Amino acid sequence: MSKMHIKLTVNGKPVELLAEPRELLIHVLREELSITGPHIGCETTHCGACTIDMDGRSIKSCTVFAAQANGANVTTIEGLGTPDGLHVLQTMFKEHHGLQCGFCTPGMITRAYRLLQENPDPTEEEVRFGMSGNLCRCTGYQNIVKAILAAAAELNAVKEAAQ
Amino acid sequence: MNEMTPPKTERTAALKGLGTARKRVEDARFTQGKGNYVDDIKLPGMLFGDFVRSPYAHARIKSIDAEKAKALPGVIAVLTAADLAPLKLHWMPTLAGDVQMVLADGKVLFQGQEVAFVVAENRYIAADAVELVEVDYEELPVLVDPFKAEAPDAPVLREDLAGKSEGAHGPRRHHNHIFTWEQGDRDATEKVLASADVVAEEMVYYHRTHPCPLETCGCVASMDKVNGKLTVWGTFQAPHAVRTVASLISGIAEHNIRIISPDIGGGFGNKVGVYPGYICSIVASIVTGVPVKWVEDRMENLMATAFARDYWMKGRISATKDGRITGLWCHVTADHGAFDACADPTKFPAGFFNICTGSYDIPVAYLAVDGVYTNKAPGGVAYRCSFRVTEAAYFIERMIEVLAIKLGMDAAELRAKNFIRKDQFPYHSALGWEYDSGDYHTAWDKALKAVDYEGLRKEQAQRLEDFKAGKTRRLIGIGLTHFTEIVGAGPVKNCDILGLGMFDSCEIRIHPTGSAIARLGTISQGQGHATTFAQILASEIGIPADDITVEEGDTDTAPYGLGTYGSRSTPVAGAATAMAGRKIRAKAQMIAAYLLEVHDDDVEWDVDRFAVKGAPERFKTMKEIAFAAYNQAIPGIEPGLEAVSYYDPPNMTYPFGAYICVMEIDVDTGEHEVRQFYALDDCGTRINPMIIEGQVHGGATEGYAIAMGQEMAYDDMGNVKNATLMDFFLPTAWETPHYTTDFTVTPSPHHPIGAKGVGESPNVGSVPAFSNAVHDAFRSFGLTQTHMPHDHWRIWRTAHELGLHG
Incomplete structure (x- = not known):
């Protein structure tokens, strides 16, 4: 071919x-x-x-x-990040135990990265809906949602501080 | 010197040992896309394998013509049963004492069965070649209903078993009968039931479903013809067992086989077995002399690789008028599919289903399980469950509800009335187990209080009135469950798989500078072993968990063990870890005593050091001891600081829990909303609360899927109706409920650190909680039993059949 x-x-x-x-x-x-x-x-x-x-x-x-x-x-x-300069989502997924086997994690974080560009200050409901194209079999999503909300808060705090 | 020593609490915290919500060491690589899963492995010259699979559930193969496929540029080989037969590899042993075709030998017995294995230069050419293999089938009558399996004129599925009236688990009475397994006292149970005040009877079906880990099964087999060594990387939950089995069936000496489980993208029982893809890849690599990769796609995984459950459980439970349970009877019709490939310890063809008396003090019980063949995929694996415990818990927790209806009693009260009391442990159950420890009443009371059970029942009653008055179309269901698990298989005296005793192991090496590596016979698939086993060890040997590497999954380096499934890692390998740590400490004590110039008995352990009794300012830290172990000549003591422990558990462990689900149900659409889910788990000593909570969230979500929509469905022709993720229900973040977790702590008396294991409890406990909530919503309209999964259509149908649509 x-x-x-x-x-x-x-x-x-x-x-x-x-x-x-x-x-x-x-x-x-x-x-x-x-x-x-x-x-x-x-x-x-x-x-x-x-x-x-x-x-x-x-x-x-x-x-x-x-x-x-x-x-x-x-x-x-x-x-998205480097070992010395992790993206805040990478940090928050670890911090809030947002992963277990790790297989869905790269896709999950990459999707969350775009979600937070589209909606920098999402509600829990908006995160759940915005992430619904990414399946996880291990975590039950609760800590993934928590990690993304924490990352959003952190990114917004950094942005505010810069202004 | 004394003032230099930080206080005990500070030194303990620095270890990040038992009880610490330590962040996971695995996460750095997974969050950066640097995990190393089977499909990430790329070796020079590597070829790709792909299967030709049967479109029919039952058919004779008249011919296979692979010439066109072989002629396609880039195709290296096409293997059929005829090619494997001279090697005696066209059939393989299953974990349940049966045999299974590696490639179709004369006929096919389920849709998706492996017929031929194409080996090509890349996955695209392999897929093209699969299309070019021409197989001429002659369709045979299909058997999908397990209740018709033993009809006199039922189709003969397993022609290879013709005339064999004895199977791996006793006599076979029919050509489609696999085994009958009986436990308990039949006569005594019948007698109690015959004279009981109240008997409730029900057929409870736990439907066929699938573990569906996000990563499918696969392997890379690489035969090094120069050194005569075979290396196989694969999605193996039990790498050592795979090595031994591979050696036994291939004839390659075991030391020349190296099995490596790299990172595994979830297992849930799906990756315990040995599948045709592994055998074919190994043969293909031996034949071609280059590495061969095989990774199944999602449809293949769902259709062919290890289903779970499919138990039809007929029950009778008796009680006195005031609700004291007097007896339990159960008969199971178990649909095993075309080959009995259950992942169960050899002596337990129905796993530990005889835990089905649950959390209750039931004086007499009887259980019989009949396994039958049908034209469905083989499997029967423990989907996040310890060998049929999930089925058992669902059965008893449904029977309790059915009995409560019959007695006109509150189901919470009925449970509390019949729980095994704290003072009855160790408790001998009527079906043969010795429960190690439990405090069910405390857990139950805590759970009921946490959800305000009384208040919920009042709200439910009010809602029912409003419904009847036409003010609402939503009902409330309160799903109760108190489950008892049996995990940690297991004692070698009664637990083996293919003759391999189910002990487990840990080997520890302390490095001269005071850090360490521990290797285990288990393999994490997301459980976080590298984090938690280091914590066990930190508390045992006083070296910070951050300074301990945990390595698993490479049979050339790890000590022999039976792997990770059935919640056995913490109860068995976790115990081995603690015991190996204690050996390290014993030697460290001698070294410390020598260095401190006192007798061995004159030093005592103090968090991370040995100190002279009565003179705590005189001590040697583990770091100092480790250095001395390698660098100082100590009379009578060998250099080095290493230990290995093979732990044969004296008993299983029995985690338990109380789960309560509050669900709103729309009777017109059949939709549901889980308003509240409370999960109290007692897994004994808690190693890492963060990881426990994560396990509960994940297991409960799997339970939610199973109870509310997930199934492997077949039509009358044996066609799989839902072999893609479009049709097979995996909940997204949108549907998944929010969970509240809680705990009590009742340590296991026989485990070195008192831990019991938790990974599977939430699957075991949540399925009946969700299902009972659905049933409970309709209880006042006369519903006693309806089968899972409770998808929107089935709930709508239930409401319709109960006359709720006017």
Whole structure:
């Protein structure tokens, strides 16, 4: 099968690669680029383990062709923070025990990152609704919700202090 | 020197030992996307395997033509049963003493069964090749109803068992009969029931469902032909058991097999068994000489890999007029699917279902379980449950409710009246268990008070009046549960799997600078072992938990153990950890005494050091002792500071809990709203309250799913009706209730630190709590029993059948 030439930005770095038209973005990220933070849980867009941020939207990368990401700006869990400079969501998930097996966590945090851009001061109900595309089998969500609300509060406090 | 020593409380806190809500050490890698799960493994030259699966539930295979598939560029091999037969690997043993086809041998017995294994250069080519394999099937009559399994003219499913009247668990009376398992005193029970004041009788069905961890099952098998060593990375809840079984069935010497469980994305019992994908990947790697990866997709996982439950439980329970229970009778029809692949200890073909007398002092009881074959996927694994305890708890907690209706009694009062009293422990149950400890009345009273039970009942009565007066269409249900679990399998004298005793282990090495590594025979799948086992050890040996690495899952380095499932890690490996720690401390005491120039008996343990009795200013810290152990010649003592413990528990542990669910039900739409969920757990000594609470939230959410909508449904042709996450109910953050957790502490008397295990309690306890709430809402309209899952349609139908729609 002939391959397509694809250019995109992943976690701030320009990337060029060849992929078959049918290749899914999640496979390209994980297998070609060794970005294994986003996971595969269902391959039918239900579980959200593969959630990435693409051009300012939460995207389930298991149902997007790599070719559709041509020219896109992609951020994965690997691009949200560094070991010395964690994103506040990463800190709060640990602080509030918002994860157990960790399989849903990269997608969960990446989705929460976008949710807080869309709605910086959400209610618990808005967090629950906004996160409902991401499944977790371990935590019962209670501590995930707590972690996201705590992260929102922290981000808002930092923002206020800066003003 | 004395004033230099921080106070005891400060030194204890610095250890972050038992009872500390220590943050998890695992989280740094998981929150940064640096976990290492099976599908993250990429080896040079690695190939991909994929299955051709049966579209039929029962069919004869007339032919398999793989030529077109083999001709596709990038396809390396297509394996069928004929290829595995010379190696005697076309069938494999199951954990339950049965055998299972690795690849279809002449026929298929369930939809989704593995027929051929394609090996290709990448997953896309493998998927293409699967489509090109042509299989000619001849359909056979399908058996899906377990009650029709033993009809004289029922289709013969297992032709391989023709003429075998003896199975792994005794006589077989029919070609689709697997075993009958009896416990208790049948005659005495029948006698009590025949003369009882009141007998309540009900069929309670715990439907077929699936553990569905977010990560599916998979492996990477790599045969190193140069060194003759096979390494398999896989989603294994019991890596050592996999190594031994792999050695026994492949003939490869056990020292030449290395099994590694990397990070595992949830297990819940789904990853205990050995599946055809593992065998095929190993064979493919041996044949090709390069690593082979196989990871099932979600549909394959739901259709073929280890269902749970599917118990039809017929019960009779008797009592005196004033509500004293006198006897319990139970018969279970257990649908095991096409192969008996239950994950149960060998002597327990129905697991620990004989815990079904629950939290109650029932003088006499009888239980019989009949296992049968049907054209459904094999499994019967313990979905976050200790071997059928969930089914048992659901059964007894429904029977109590049914009895309360029959007696016209409040169900909370009926429970309290029949609880095993604190002074009766250790308690011998009528079905053969010795409950280690419990204080049910205290837990129950605390729970009722916490939710204002009296107030709830008043509100419910008022709502009922309003409903009857046409003022509302919503009813209130109050779901009560008091469950007793049996976990921590188990004593080697009666617990083994495939002959492997169910002890567990811990090996500790103290480093010269006073930090340590501990390795265990268990494997975390999200439970946070690296955090909690270090806490156990910190309290035992006085080295801060932050200075202790916990490692599991690599059979080349970890001591032998039976893995993590059945809430056995804390009761068994946790005990081994404490015992190994005590060995370290015993040697440390001798070293300290030598360094302090006193007799061994003249020093005493003080949090993180040994001090001279009566002279606390003279001490040696564990850090100092560790350094001396490696760097100082001590007469009569070997250098080094290491220990290993293999712990064979003297008994199971019996965690318990009181759960109460308050639910609002809309009779017109069948929708529900969980208004309140209160969960009190008594898991004995609490190691990490934060992790316990997280376990309760997660387990209760699984219970919520099971009770309110999750099922594996089949049509009459044996087609799976809901093998995607579109149809198989996994609750989102939106539906999931909010939980209030609480606890009492009744330590296990036989466990070194008194811990009992908690991982599965919330699944066991919450299912009856949710289900009882639904039933309770309709109690005053005459409902005694309706089957789970209580999805909107079924609740609507119940309301309709009760005449509530006018």
